[in-house]
Amino acid sequence: MAEETLLTDEFLRQLINVGEVDIVVGLSTHNHAKTIGPVVGAIQAGILKCFPRERVAIINADGGSQDGTTELVKNASIDDLWRDSKVYALRTLHCISVRYARVPDPSRALQTILAGADLLRAKACVIVSPDSTTIQPDWIQRLARPAYSDNFDLVCPIYQRQQFEGALVRNLLYPMTRSIYGSRIREPYGSEFAISGRLVTDFLGNGIMNHDWARMGPEIALTILAITGKYRVCQSCLGAKNHSMRNAHDMVGVMRRTVGALFASLDGNFSFWSAVNGSEAVPMLGTQAELPPETARINRKRLLEMFAGGVAQLEPVLRSILSPSLLSELQRIAALGLNDFEYPAELWTKTVFEFAASYHKSTINRDHILQSLVPLYRGRSLTFLSQNRNGSGDNLETHEESLCADFERLKPYLLEHWAERK
Amino acid sequence: MQEIIVTELTQAFQQMARDIAHYLPRLIVMLIIALVGWVVAYLLKLVVRSLLRLTKFSKLSENAGATQLLHQAALPSSTELVSRFVFWVAWVGFVLLGVSVLGIAGLQDYISRFFLFLPRLFVALVILFFGLVAASFFSRAALLAAVNANFRSSRMLSIAVRIIIIIFSISMVFEVLGVAEQTVLVAFATVFGAAMLGLAIAFGLGGQDLARKFLERKLGQENKEEKEDELSPL
Numbered sequence: 227m228a229e230e231t232l233l234t235d236e237f238l239r240q241l242i243n244v245g246e247v248d249i250v251v252g253l254s255t256h257n258h259a260k261t262i263g264p265v266v267g268a269i270q271a272g273i274l275k276c277f278p279r280e281r282v283a284i285i286n287a288d289g290g291s292q293d294g295t296t297e298l299v300k301n302a303s304i305d306d307l308w309r310d311s312k313v314y315a316l317r318t319l320h321c322i323s324v325r326y327a328r329v330p331d332p333s334r335a336l337q338t339i340l341a342g343a344d345l346l347r348a349k350a351c352v353i354v355s356p357d358s359t360t361i362q363p364d365w366i367q368r369l370a371r372p373a374y375s376d377n378f379d380l381v382c383p384i385y386q387r388q389q390f391e392g393a394l395v396r397n398l399l400y401p402m403t404r405s406i407y408g409s410r411i412r413e414p415y416g417s418e419f420a421i422s423g424r425l426v427t428d429f430l431g432n433g434i435m436n437h438d439w440a441r442m443g444p445e446i447a448l449t450i451l452a453i454t455g456k457y458r459v460c461q462s463c464l465g466a467k468n469h470s471m472r473n474a475h476d477m478v479g480v481m482r483r484t485v486g487a488l489f490a491s492l493d494g495n496f497s498f499w500s501a502v503n504g505s506e507a508v509p510m511l512g513t514q515a516e517l518p519p520e521t522a523r524i525n526r527k528r529l530l531e532m533f534a535g536g537v538a539q540l541e542p543v544l545r546s547i548l549s550p551s552l553l554s555e556l557q558r559i560a561a562l563g564l565n566d567f568e569y570p571a572e573l574w575t576k577t578v579f580e581f582a583a584s585y586h587k588s589t590i591n592r593d594h595i596l597q598s599l600v601p602l603y604r605g606r607s608l609t610f611l612s613q614n615r616n617g618s619g620d621n622l623e624t625h626e627e628s629l630c631a632d633f634e635r636l637k638p639y640l641l642e643h644w645a646e647r648k
Numbered sequence: 649m650q651e652i653i654v655t656e657l658t659q660a661f662q663q664m665a666r667d668i669a670h671y672l673p674r675l676i677v678m679l680i681i682a683l684v685g686w687v688v689a690y691l692l693k694l695v696v697r698s699l700l701r702l703t704k705f706s707k708l709s710e711n712a713g714a715t716q717l718l719h720q721a722a723l724p725s726s727t728e729l730v731s732r733f734v735f736w737v738a739w740v741g742f743v744l745l746g747v748s749v750l751g752i753a754g755l756q757d758y759i760s761r762f763f764l765f766l767p768r769l770f771v772a773l774v775i776l777f778f779g780l781v782a783a784s785f786f787s788r789a790a791l792l793a794a795v796n797a798n799f800r801s802s803r804m805l806s807i808a809v810r811i812i813i814i815i816f817s818i819s820m821v822f823e824v825l826g827v828a829e830q831t832v833l834v835a836f837a838t839v840f841g842a843a844m845l846g847l848a849i850a851f852g853l854g855g856q857d858l859a860r861k862f863l864e865r866k867l868g869q870e871n872k873e874e875k876e877d878e879l880s881p882l
Contacts, residue, residue: 390879390880391880392880392881392882393879393880393881394881394882395881395882415882417882477796477881478796480881480882484882524879528798529879531798532798535795535798535800535802536795536796539791539795539802539803540791540792540795543788543791543792590788591785591788594788594789594792597792597793597796598792600796601795601796603881607879611879
């Protein structure tokens with residue numbers, strides 16, 4: 227059914243021309259002319275190097291680009307790569323571009339790519355972000371191989387990160403997904419991942435995308451479906467990713483797409499997650515080298531101001547989300563100076579869990595609940611920054627593991643609030 | 649003389665007895681209508697109260713900020729207030745229906761006016777309620793957007809949004825009720841115009857630096873703050 231509505235006649239014609247393939251590489255674009263060239267080049271090089279015998283198609287789902295992105299994808303020539311690498315693919319590398327809408331919609335883009343992969347009967351589908359300027363050709367192999375040859379259904383990425391990168395992933399998305407769903411997937415919201423043909427078919431067929439939360443964060447929906455459906459999941463070490471393009475300025479938008487989707491997923495999966503205790507390791511393929519530390523010019527004072535200002539100004543809103551004791555504790559730390567400031571892991575965990583319970587009960591408008599979390603996240607980011615500013619990778623790992631342990635230990639606190647507010 | 653007085657009195661008493669005999673059944677009918685009306689109104693009150701509780705009206709009213717207002721005015725909860733309102737409107741309606749049975753000529757006009765006024769009153773109350781809901785929602789949305797944009801006077805902005813929406817709703821309510829339409833229109837236009845002019849002057853004079861900074865940013869003159877890194881969330 228999904229295919230009928232998602233696939234235009236033109237797209238279908240292109241897919242029919244391709245026939246069956248082994249691997250599909252999907253690119254969801256919108257005005258990515260500046261970065262798309264090297265990304266497509268890296269994908270082609272990866273295919274040429276690692277999958278010369280396989281039938282591969284690149285599907286570009288475009289959300290109404292006005293800067294010639296689709297033309298760049300369609301015209302990307304593999305001839306130069308052949309000359310440089312002196313390796314020749316034994317199959318034709320097809321490149322399909324389709325405009326799924328006039329405005330970008332990540333969930334429709336993903337569905338379009340997956341529907342195309344399903345029709346082409348691909349055994350594996352690799353999704354690559356069009357702004358991954360640090361992509362290397364071997365990323366394709368690292369992502370596709372486990373799904374194509376090793377029977378894994380979902381291959382999540384593990385990126386090399388600087389100590390100040392991925393604050394939301396490290397402080398909320400990873401610990402919470404781990405404690406709730408019991409799987410230690412480091413990047414539940416990865417922008418690069420691979421899925422098996424089986425999971426593609428099930429994802430399109432089980433109607434998960436009919437839920438608002440899944441449309442809000444299709445990547446996290448896919449991860450949650452893989453965990454709750456007991457699919458085989460693994461993680462593959464990629465490398466350093468340029469995260470600057472993952473919009474840090476639009477924190478509210480990021481919060482909606484990630485935390486919003488995660489919170490909303492709890493409603494329909496209560497019977498699953500309420501029975502989960504602790505967490506299990508997820509197989510990790512490859513090794514990860516530590517990046518040389520970089521200095522970041524982050525204004526800590528501004529972060530504290532935004533946290534303290536948020537707690538003070540949003541008091542009436544926070545009162546309808548948080549318990550009085552927790553709110554007074556937040557007000558206490560908001561009064562601390564920059565050098566004394568600390569948003570402890572336990573307090574942060576309780577904050578997140580109370581937000582999740584309030585989101586479940588819709589104590590106020592759900593979007594307003596998510597927006598209220600932004601200033602508090604800034605406070606936690608400040609502590610995260612202070613803890614890891616001069617620390618090594620091991621130090622960072624220790625703090626992260628300790629936070630995850632708090633999330634797992636305090637899961638009954640969430641259940642208590644979930645039931646209490648009900 | 650005495651006979652005339654007795655005759656007149658007898659006639660007056662007979663007339664009164666005839667009038668009472670004429671009105672008594674109507675009075676009884678009126679009392680029965682009022683009694684039945686009370687029972688119906690009471691049942692209606694119970695039904696409305698249960699429905700409001702089922703639909704969590706109190707939560708909606710709390711979100712709208714109506715509960716706070718009622719609490720400050722030492723009034724009962726919104727659910728109780730609405731159900732009492734329904735009771736009184738229904739009962740007064742029945743009582744007036746009963747009074748109309750009496751056939752008192754002067755009252756008929758007022759009674760029909762009352763029944764014509766009821767739908768307008770209902771519409772006015774609905775507008776007021778949704779006005780309060782909208783005021784609460786949009787003021788909170790403005791507060792959150794302003795806080796997340798690190799705007800210093802977020803609370804003030806939120807309060808301003810709330811007041812503007814409430815003033816707008818009240819002026820609509822008065823218009824629906826037909827109360828001093830012209831006065832309300834002129835007052836609303838004056839207050840709204842004054843507020844906008846005040847804001848324009850305040851921003852014009854007080855926001856010069858802000859405007860300059862904004863233009864500098866837009867024209868590409870980077871300042872120190874822009875060179876700072878953002879903490880990458882993902």
